[in-house]
Amino acid sequence: MNLVVVSNRVARGKPNEPMTGGLAAALLPVVEYSGAIWVGSSGRVRDGHQKEPFAEIEALGSGAIATLDLPSAHYGGYYEGFANSALWPALHSRSDLIRVSRDDYVSYREVNAFMARALMRFRKPQTAFWVQDYHFLALGAELRDLGVDDPIGFFLHTPWPVAAVMQGVPNHRELITAMLAYDLLGFQTEEDRQNFIAYASGELGLIIDDGVVLSQHGRTRCEVFPIGIDAEKFAAYAAKSASHPDVSRLRRSLNGERLAIGVDRLDYSKGLVNRISAFDRLWTDQPQLARSISLLQIANPSRGGIEAYGNLQNEVARLVTDVNGRHGEVDWTPIRYLNKGFSQAVLAGLYRTAQVGVVTPLHDGMNLVAKEYVAAQNPGDPGVLVLSKFAGAANELDTALLVNPHDIDGMARAIAVAAAMPLTERKMRWEAMMKTLRGHTIQQWSSDFVAELEKCRTEKVGAAPLAAQPPQALRWLKSAISGVRLI
């Protein structure tokens, strides 16, 4: 099978560089080992009147990576506009942050159509397309318009919210109807899948048959595929990280003090303000813990051109300065706050150095940092994960200390409990999480999705699309369930 993977963000196989986000981090080993071709944005733009989209192709393990310059007239409206100022806030249940214009939607659709045209050159017999994330909700429909009848699957890395929130996205009906051109829709959690199905049935009036949405496009299967990590790789990185200068300098600087670590993109979904407020509360309510536990917060700048992100960057910087100013001492800094990224090999050593991992997003599709923190621990003396119950990872890592990220007092208490937890309890919790991580690797995630996608090829043979079925079959379906509408 010729597998074509598509995403906006791609990663290049450079082991000493930080990854930008979990999608790129996760897909890199998938493409390296599966032999797929991975198509995405080069991050550069070019005049949109190109006859043939400009692509640079390079080898990536047994696969390849093709990066495209996206059309300059539409890039802003697509990436900073519709994708990250309408869809991203909605998908993370932040309707208050939706900022969008009509032109943004047009640009979003233009870039989806552009990508579809660009993909045609990678199509061979027995191709399957696997599209990633909210940047390309309409790409499947654009490929169908170009005559593609191969299996096309889509995986959403973010949450899918309740219908009332999606209704706040301009053109939501048209867009979500377009999603039904995909044969397979993958979600991180059962809650996300249920929310999507509830929208398809409640808002679009479609029939749902055992997790399959029936529409004018045919059958769209909705399934849950929680994304995993290569736990053994992180364990190996962590075991040999002590000699890395950043890791050894951090260890020397601690003088027996306990360390908590947070690693996030600077994104309002990550709950940084509440987390820092929880540390503030901890040091205020339990002053004996000052000097005994500090926080290393790595906050990689993200989507800096968008106002909400600029505001957040200022707010977090002010808060860190305020907290350090009030709790700091001449020889003690409560929060070390870094606006830069580290390679995963270094991150693994930083994770292992910290007795507490704090992963407290307000909403997160999965959160791979939570899984990486666990995988990097020393089996003989593991740290404790404090994890938001609103991260997708909480479904699997249920022996972490689960917290409500809106409850500042509760988080402060959980951090104190984590820092003081006896070894036997730490080991018990950690071993249960490691078992889960080893059982759901990134390779397993990808092979499960691709196997399901391949089944769609077999199912398609002989099955006419719903719209092409005899009228009496449609009439029967309609009358069988009253009050539903086939679009």
Ligand SMILES: O=P(O)(O)OC[C@H]1O[C@H](O[C@H]2O[C@H](CO)[C@@H](O)[C@H](O)[C@H]2O)[C@H](O)[C@@H](O)[C@@H]1O
């Ligand atoms: O590409 P950017 O705009 O710089 O953003 C980075 C990525 O952020 C999001 O990552 C998500 O995918 C992770 C892996 O499945 C998941 O753990 C996390 O919860 C998600 O937030 C976004 O979905 C990606 O498209 C971006 O590339």
Ligand SMILES: O=c1ccn([C@@H]2O[C@H](COP(=O)(O)OP(=O)(O)O)[C@@H](O)[C@H]2O)c(=O)[nH]1
């Ligand atoms: O300095 C950094 C910070 C993060 N990451 C990687 O970026 C990904 C972040 O993924 P996550 O799912 O936690 O969040 P996202 O940023 O995708 O929302 C993880 O694989 C991290 O190892 C990295 O390589 N260097």
